[in-house]
Amino acid sequence: MKNTTVDKILDIVSGIKELPKGAFNIRVNGKSVKRSSSENVEIIPRPAGDGMDIHIAPGTKNEMVHIPVVMDASGMNDLVYNNFYIGEGAEVNIVAGCGIHNDGDHLTQHDGIHTFYVGKGAKVKYTEKHYGEGGGTGSKVLNPVTEVHLEADSVLEIETVQIEGVDKTDRTTRGDVKENAKLLIKEKLLTNGEQEAITRFSVDLDGENSSTTVSSRSVAKGQSKQYFYSVLNGNNKCAGHSECDAIIMDQGFVKAVPxxxxxxxxxSLIHEAAIGKIAGDQIIKLETLGLTEAEAEERIVAGFLGI
Amino acid sequence: MKNTTVDKILDIVSGIKELPKGAFNIRVNGKSVKRSSSENVEIIPRPAGDGMDIHIAPGTKNEMVHIPVVMDASGMNDLVYNNFYIGEGAEVNIVAGCGIHNDGDHLTQHDGIHTFYVGKGAKVKYTEKHYGEGGGTGSKVLNPVTEVHLEADSVLEIETVQIEGVDKTDRTTRGDVKENAKLLIKEKLLTNGEQEAITRFSVDLDGENSSTTVSSRSVAKGQSKQYFYSVLNGNNKCAGHSECDAIIMDQGFVKAVPxxxxxxxxxSLIHEAAIGKIAGDQIIKLETLGLTEAEAEERIVAGFLGI
Incomplete structure (x- = not known):
C-alpha cells in the first residue's frame, strides 16, 4: 500500500492503518491486491475475479474479517459478488466498506452483491461504510445489494454508514429470518448538494419468535433527496419494528414509505417515522453556550447521527 | 317510511328514528324519497337524479344535515355524486351513512362520490357509517370516494365507521389543505369472515401552518383482509400525523403502507403503525373478573374501537 490516496480511503472506510489482523481481502480498482485467510476464515476468490466466497468455520470466536474496496480510477464500473458462509455458533465481526476517489470526469461505480448464510446460533456483526471524494465532475455511485438468510437462533447486526461524498446510492437489503433468530439493520445517512440516496429494506419474519428492527437515521441537506422504503412481513409469531428518523435542512427532500x-x-409489527427540521429551541440552547447557528446545527446533526 | 327494513337501517346508519330536524335527503334504492331544505341549507338534486348539490350559507351555526342512503333491492348498483359547498364561517354537522340489506343472490353496491368545498374559517363535522346485512349470497359492496378542499382557517373532521356486514369496500379520501386549515380523518373498522376492506388516505398539506391527523383503528377477524394506505405530502410549513392501530384475530390479515x-x-411529518393481537394479560385480567375468553375479547374490541 504505497498509494497515499488508497491508504487514506482504506483508513476512512474500514479503519485500516496497516495490514489488519485476521482474514482480509483488499480490492483496489476492481482487483484483489492483498488477501489473507486465517485458521478459521477461508477466503476463496471466484475464478472470474469478480468477488469471493468467505467460509467461517463453525464455532469461530472473536474473529475479524476486513474486506474493504477502494477505487481511484475515474470511469471504472466494478461489480462484485461476495458470499459469506458462517458456520454454526460462529461469532464474527465483518468490516466491509467502499471508498471512491474520483478526480476525473467519468462515472465511477461500485456495486457489491453480498449474500450471507448465517448458520444456527451464529452471531455476526457486519459494518459497511460508504465514502466518496475527489474534485472531478464524474459521479461516485454505490448500489449495494445485501441478501441475508438467518438460520435458527442466529443474530445478524448490519450497520451501514454513508456520511459524505456519494452522489447516488440505491441500497437494497433483503432478509429472511428463521425461528428465534434476530436481524438488526441500522443505517446512518447524510446527503448534501445534489446527492440522492435510496434505501430499500425488506424482511420476512418466517420463523416462530423471529424478530427484526430496521432503523434509519438520516440528514438531508442542500438539495439532496432521500427515499426510504421498508417492507416487513410477519409470517409467523414474530416481532418486527421499522423506524425512520430524518432531519431535513436547506431544501432537502425526504420520503418514507414503510x-x-x-x-x-x-x-406484532410496529412502524414509526418522523421527518422534520431541527427544533429551534435546541439551536437556541447551544447558541447561548457560545456556538454560532451553523456550529449548533453541526453539533446537533453529529449527535443525532452518532458520528 | 313504512318499510320496516328501511326504517331499521336508517336508524343504524344515521340515528334517524323519525324525520330529522334540519335539512335532509333520504335515498332509498337509488331514488330520493324524502327531501327537505332549511333556511341555511339548500339541497338541490342533480337533474339526472344521481345525487345532489348541498349549499350551506356562510355563517350558518349549529345546523345538522342528514343524507342517509338505504338499499334493500338485491342486484342494484347505485352511483351518486354529492357536492357540498360550505360557506365562510359556517359550522355544520353532516351525517351520511349507507346501509345495504341484501336478501338476494346478486351484488348490491353503492358508490358515493362526495366532494367538499370548505369555505374560509368554516368548521364541518362529517360522519359516515357503513352497514350491511341480509341472508342472501349476494355481496354488499361500498366504494366511496371523498374529495375535500379546505380553504384557509377551516376545519373538517371526518369520521367513518364500518362495523358490520360490508363484504367489500375500497374507500378513498383525498384532501388538500390551505393555510391554518386542519383536516382530521378518523376511521373505525371491523371486518370478519371473508370480508375485505381497503382504506386509501391522501392529504396534501399545501398552506402554511396547515395540519392533518389521519387515523385508523381496526380489527380484522375471521379470514378477513384489511389494507391501509396513507399518503401525506408536506408542501409547506405544516404538521402531518398518520396512525394505524390494528388488532388481528383468528386468521385476519392486515397490511399498512404509509x-x-x-x-x-x-x-413536520410523523407516521405510526402498530399491528398485533390482543395482549394475553388484558384477556386474563377480564377473565379474573368472571368473563369468558370470548366475552373478554369482545369487551376489549369494543373498547378499542369505541363502540
Missing amino acids: DVTANHVEA | DVTANHVEA
Whole structure:
C-alpha cells in the first residue's frame, strides 16, 4: 500500500492503518491486491475475479474479517459478488466498506452483491461504510445489494454508514429470518448538494419468535433527496419494528414509505417515522453556550447521527 | 317510511328514528324519497337524479344535515355524486351513512362520490357509517370516494365507521389543505369472515401552518383482509400525523403502507403503525373478573374501537 490516496480511503472506510489482523481481502480498482485467510476464515476468490466466497468455520470466536474496496480510477464500473458462509455458533465481526476517489470526469461505480448464510446460533456483526471524494465532475455511485438468510437462533447486526461524498446510492437489503433468530439493520445517512440516496429494506419474519428492527437515521441537506422504503412481513409469531428518523435542512427532500404486513395472528409489527427540521429551541440552547447557528446545527446533526 | 327494513337501517346508519330536524335527503334504492331544505341549507338534486348539490350559507351555526342512503333491492348498483359547498364561517354537522340489506343472490353496491368545498374559517363535522346485512349470497359492496378542499382557517373532521356486514369496500379520501386549515380523518373498522376492506388516505398539506391527523383503528377477524394506505405530502410549513392501530384475530390479515413525504424544510411529518393481537394479560385480567375468553375479547374490541 504505497498509494497515499488508497491508504487514506482504506483508513476512512474500514479503519485500516496497516495490514489488519485476521482474514482480509483488499480490492483496489476492481482487483484483489492483498488477501489473507486465517485458521478459521477461508477466503476463496471466484475464478472470474469478480468477488469471493468467505467460509467461517463453525464455532469461530472473536474473529475479524476486513474486506474493504477502494477505487481511484475515474470511469471504472466494478461489480462484485461476495458470499459469506458462517458456520454454526460462529461469532464474527465483518468490516466491509467502499471508498471512491474520483478526480476525473467519468462515472465511477461500485456495486457489491453480498449474500450471507448465517448458520444456527451464529452471531455476526457486519459494518459497511460508504465514502466518496475527489474534485472531478464524474459521479461516485454505490448500489449495494445485501441478501441475508438467518438460520435458527442466529443474530445478524448490519450497520451501514454513508456520511459524505456519494452522489447516488440505491441500497437494497433483503432478509429472511428463521425461528428465534434476530436481524438488526441500522443505517446512518447524510446527503448534501445534489446527492440522492435510496434505501430499500425488506424482511420476512418466517420463523416462530423471529424478530427484526430496521432503523434509519438520516440528514438531508442542500438539495439532496432521500427515499426510504421498508417492507416487513410477519409470517409467523414474530416481532418486527421499522423506524425512520430524518432531519431535513436547506431544501432537502425526504420520503418514507414503510410497508408492514401481518400474515399471522401472532405477528406484532410496529412502524414509526418522523421527518422534520431541527427544533429551534435546541439551536437556541447551544447558541447561548457560545456556538454560532451553523456550529449548533453541526453539533446537533453529529449527535443525532452518532458520528 | 313504512318499510320496516328501511326504517331499521336508517336508524343504524344515521340515528334517524323519525324525520330529522334540519335539512335532509333520504335515498332509498337509488331514488330520493324524502327531501327537505332549511333556511341555511339548500339541497338541490342533480337533474339526472344521481345525487345532489348541498349549499350551506356562510355563517350558518349549529345546523345538522342528514343524507342517509338505504338499499334493500338485491342486484342494484347505485352511483351518486354529492357536492357540498360550505360557506365562510359556517359550522355544520353532516351525517351520511349507507346501509345495504341484501336478501338476494346478486351484488348490491353503492358508490358515493362526495366532494367538499370548505369555505374560509368554516368548521364541518362529517360522519359516515357503513352497514350491511341480509341472508342472501349476494355481496354488499361500498366504494366511496371523498374529495375535500379546505380553504384557509377551516376545519373538517371526518369520521367513518364500518362495523358490520360490508363484504367489500375500497374507500378513498383525498384532501388538500390551505393555510391554518386542519383536516382530521378518523376511521373505525371491523371486518370478519371473508370480508375485505381497503382504506386509501391522501392529504396534501399545501398552506402554511396547515395540519392533518389521519387515523385508523381496526380489527380484522375471521379470514378477513384489511389494507391501509396513507399518503401525506408536506408542501409547506405544516404538521402531518398518520396512525394505524390494528388488532388481528383468528386468521385476519392486515397490511399498512404509509407514505410520508417532506417537500419543505418546515414540514413536520410523523407516521405510526402498530399491528398485533390482543395482549394475553388484558384477556386474563377480564377473565379474573368472571368473563369468558370470548366475552373478554369482545369487551376489549369494543373498547378499542369505541363502540
